[in-house]
Amino acid sequence: MTIQEQYEHLEKxxxxxxxxxxxxxxxxxxxxxxxxxxxxxxxxxEPYIIHPLAVAQIVAEELKLDSExxxxxxxxxxxxxxxxxxxxxxxxxxxxxxxxxxGVSKLTRIQYATKxxxxxxxxxxxxxxxxxxxxxxxxxxxxRLHNMRTMEYQSPEKQKQKxxxxxEIYAPISHRLGMQRMKWELEDLxxxxxxxxxxxxxxxxxxxxxxxxxxxxxKTRAQVETRLDELAIPHLVYGRVKHPYSIYRxxxxxxxNLDEIFDLFAFRVVVDNVGDCYNVLxxxxxxxxxxxxxxxxxxxxxxxNGYQSLHTTVMGTDGIPFExxxxxxxxxxxxxxxxxxxxxxxxxxxxxxxxxxxEWVRRLLENQEGADAEEFIHSLKxxxxxxxxxxxxxxxxxxxxxxxxxxxxxxxxxxxxxxxxMVGAKVNGRIVTFDxxxxxxxxxxxxxxxxxxxxxxxxxxxxxxxxxxxxIRQWFKKERRDENIVNGRAAFEAELKHCGLSMKDLLGPxxxxxxxxxxxxxxxxxxxxxxxxGGFTAQKAVSRMxxxxxxxxxxxxxxxxxxALENAPRSEEPRPAAPKRxxxxxxxxxxxxxxxxxxxxxxxxxxxxxxxxxxxxRGYGVSVHRSDCPNASKSRRTDPALADRxxxxxxxxxxxxxxxxxxxxxxxDRLNLLLDVSAALSTTKTFVSGIQCRSTDDGFAIARxxxxxxxxxxxxxxxxxxxxxxGVLQVTRPSG
Numbered sequence: 001m002t003i004q005e006q007y008e009h010l011e012k013x014x015x016x017x018x019x020x021x022x023x024x025x026x027x028x029x030x031x032x033x034x035x036x037x038x039x040x041x042x043x044x045x046e047p048y049i050i051h052p053l054a055v056a057q058i059v060a061e062e063l064k065l066d067s068e069x070x071x072x073x074x075x076x077x078x079x080x081x082x083x084x085x086x087x088x089x090x091x092x093x094x095x096x097x098x099x100x101x102x103g104v105s106k107l108t109r110i111q112y113a114t115k116x117x118x119x120x121x122x123x124x125x126x127x128x129x130x131x132x133x134x135x136x137x138x139x140x141x142x143x144r145l146h147n148m149r150t151m152e153y154q155s156p157e158k159q160k161q162k163x164x165x166x167x168e169i170y171a172p173i174s175h176r177l178g179m180q181r182m183k184w185e186l187e188d189l190x191x192x193x194x195x196x197x198x199x200x201x202x203x204x205x206x207x208x209x210x211x212x213x214x215x216x217x218x219k220t221r222a223q224v225e226t227r228l229d230e231l232a233i234p235h236l237v238y239g240r241v242k243h244p245y246s247i248y249r250x251x252x253x254x255x256x257n258l259d260e261i262f263d264l265f266a267f268r269v270v271v272d273n274v275g276d277c278y279n280v281l282x283x284x285x286x287x288x289x290x291x292x293x294x295x296x297x298x299x300x301x302x303x304x305n306g307y308q309s310l311h312t313t314v315m316g317t318d319g320i321p322f323e324x325x326x327x328x329x330x331x332x333x334x335x336x337x338x339x340x341x342x343x344x345x346x347x348x349x350x351x352x353x354x355x356x357x358x359e360w361v362r363r364l365l366e367n368q369e370g371a372d373a374e375e376f377i378h379s380l381k382x383x384x385x386x387x388x389x390x391x392x393x394x395x396x397x398x399x400x401x402x403x404x405x406x407x408x409x410x411x412x413x414x415x416x417x418x419x420x421x422m423v424g425a426k427v428n429g430r431i432v433t434f435d436x437x438x439x440x441x442x443x444x445x446x447x448x449x450x451x452x453x454x455x456x457x458x459x460x461x462x463x464x465x466x467x468x469x470x471x472i473r474q475w476f477k478k479e480r481r482d483e484n485i486v487n488g489r490a491a492f493e494a495e496l497k498h499c500g501l502s503m504k505d506l507l508g509p510x511x512x513x514x515x516x517x518x519x520x521x522x523x524x525x526x527x528x529x530x531x532x533x534g535g536f537t538a539q540k541a542v543s544r545m546x547x548x549x550x551x552x553x554x555x556x557x558x559x560x561x562x563x564a565l566e567n568a569p570r571s572e573e574p575r576p577a578a579p580k581r582x583x584x585x586x587x588x589x590x591x592x593x594x595x596x597x598x599x600x601x602x603x604x605x606x607x608x609x610x611x612x613x614x615x616x617x618r619g620y621g622v623s624v625h626r627s628d629c630p631n632a633s634k635s636r637r638t639d640p641a642l643a644d645r646x647x648x649x650x651x652x653x654x655x656x657x658x659x660x661x662x663x664x665x666x667x668x669d670r671l672n673l674l675l676d677v678s679a680a681l682s683t684t685k686t687f688v689s690g691i692q693c694r695s696t697d698d699g700f701a702i703a704r705x706x707x708x709x710x711x712x713x714x715x716x717x718x719x720x721x722x723x724x725x726x727g728v729l730q731v732t733r734p735s736g
Contacts, residue, residue: 609712
């Protein structure tokens with residue numbers, strides 16, 4: 001199909017559901033986008049305009065949005081990928097369309113310290129635009145859907161990165177907006193690249209049993225339709241096999257294979273009115289045996305995204321369980337298209353106003369104020385995408401909270417003042433503890449007192465919703481600044497010491513401003529206060545400052561290294577021994593160099609007691625390797641091109657309290673293996689900064705641990721302890 005034919009297909013689609021659409025404006029947007037993207041190609045080699053056209057087709061065909069949305073979809077990449085600017089789009093089309101395009105665009109012109117910071121700012125910007133006009137996210141999801149449909153042209157690394165982002169962010173947003181069809185496709189496409197073997201296994205097995213499954217669904221549908229016809233209830237009944245990701249998730253969570261999962265089928269019954277929904281429920285329970293505890297009434301208590309339906313799971317006459325969803329036509333429309341259903345047949349922005357139902361977007365943004373990238377992404381997943389429970393106030397008002405919520409979350413959901421003055425809670429008339437887990441249907445009463453001292457710091461660990469944690473942080477930030485500064489400073493200095501640094505390393509006038517800029521606080525007291533009330537962590541502060549300290553030391557290290565190269569003897573005779581330095585750098589004495597930047601190579605992670613050798617790097621001081629490291633092999637040390645850069649180093653008497661290193665354990669895979677490894681590390685009082693485990697196809701497990709140790713003696717003790725674990729075959733220190 002040519003580009004022109006694709007555009008004509010788009011026009012035909014729009015005309016089919018919206019005869020009054022402004023097709024002249026849509027054509028103008030297409031021609032402008034085609035002109036802006038002229039000469040640009042996609043990874044597939046196709047002209048770039050194919051992508052905006054496909055996104056507009058999704059917006060029209062699957063969401064049936066208004067003319068402005070179609071135009072914005074056609075233009076969605078012109079601000080990001082071409083010289084066109086917001087003002088140009090605003091002048092040629094409209095300020096509303098320009099805002100939609102700007103909202104969908106990424107922040108491509110700003111450099112961020114980390115990938116997480118960039119992702120956070122893109123999401124934050126998108127959510128702000130979304131809170132003003134919900135169409136921004138509808139176009140963005142359509143954009144991501146087409147990118148996922150054409151992901152085969154990207155590199156394997158890009159495929160996994162984009163698929164993970166889609167699974168963690170865009171599919172859940174689609175769910176939160178009630179757009180189930182798009183959510184399912186996004187999940188299935190992501191799984192295809194995240195676990196291609198698992199995906200292919202499920203798809204091929206479903207295809208192999210297609211005839212058997214079709215017969216079961218036809219028989220079940222006929223049973224329901226026959227009874228509804230007898231009762232003269234107008235209806236539409238259809239069934240489907242659950243989509244691959246839904247099956248995959250059930251297999252993973254329940255540790256079952258496909259043959260062991262029986263509730264693969266879901267049936268929908270669509271009727272004319274709410275009364276008929278409950279009548280159909282009675283019919284279904286009469287024909288089939290209902291499974292206890294598997295009935296949910298989302299008509300009486302709708303989900304926050306507006307979803308309404310009756311859900312029940314029953315046992316079929318063949319002994320096969322399946323789910324039945326019963327809803328009206330309007331409910332079905334909202335279920336399939338979510339918030340997009342509010343925009344159908346709307347023109348010239350007349351669909352605006354539905355955003356009032358999505359006040360949660362604004363609350364979400366408020367709750368993230370001051371959060372760093374990692375906290376923002378983590379909180380987003382909890383607040384936006386978690387399963388929910390519905391609880392009631394004593395007056396009968398419904399509050400929806402994340403699964404696992406406590407009375408603390410409930411109190412702060414009502415009002416900050418209620419949470420700050422809380423002294424107790426009752427659930428269903430009985431006093432409960434603050435960490436009591438609320439369940440759907442609970443009636444919760446918060447007991448308050450004007451004399452309450454305010455929240456406890458422990459509440460931060462108990463609360464499940466970011467809204468509650470954010471309000472608790474704000475209270476501590478406002479009421480306890482002096483206390484926060486004291487606590488924050490103590491935590492910061494302890495972390496500095498843990499990393500082998502001291503305050504004097506930071507306080508020089510040439511260093512402190514740059515270090516504070518790295519942590520984005522104007523003064524040290526502001527940073528201490530943030531650490532004290534939980535808005536920032538000492539670990540992140542020191543981590544960011546370490547990078548800046550290395551940058552500051554770079555020039556000095558380079559200068560010393562170059563001087564050493566210039567002054568080094570060129571003869572074949574052995575170098576005369578340099579006088580031993582009294583003070584070492586991080587426990588390392590470098591022959592012939594004083595005050596030199598030292599770093600420990602990540603390839604072999606040496607610790608005190610190891611035989612070591614140094615290598616003078618360009619710009620980063622001396623890199624210390626274990627003598628048995630492949631990167632410090634004899635052939636490399638005698639290479640004429642590198643020989644002058646190898647230097648003698650030794651351990652000093654003033655070593656650090658701990659050094660990072662890596663251990664790798666190979667064992668027979670079994671239940672509780674990781675638990676036994678963790679226990680061994682705990683009994684040796686080993687600090688573990690990270691652990692990764694994987695199973696091999698031949699029944700073995702490989703665990704890689706990032707730990708900190710004092711010296712080789714402690715390392716030897718740890719290795720002996722790990723070797724005593726049942727099933728462990730070898731414990732090694734990776735190198736090279």
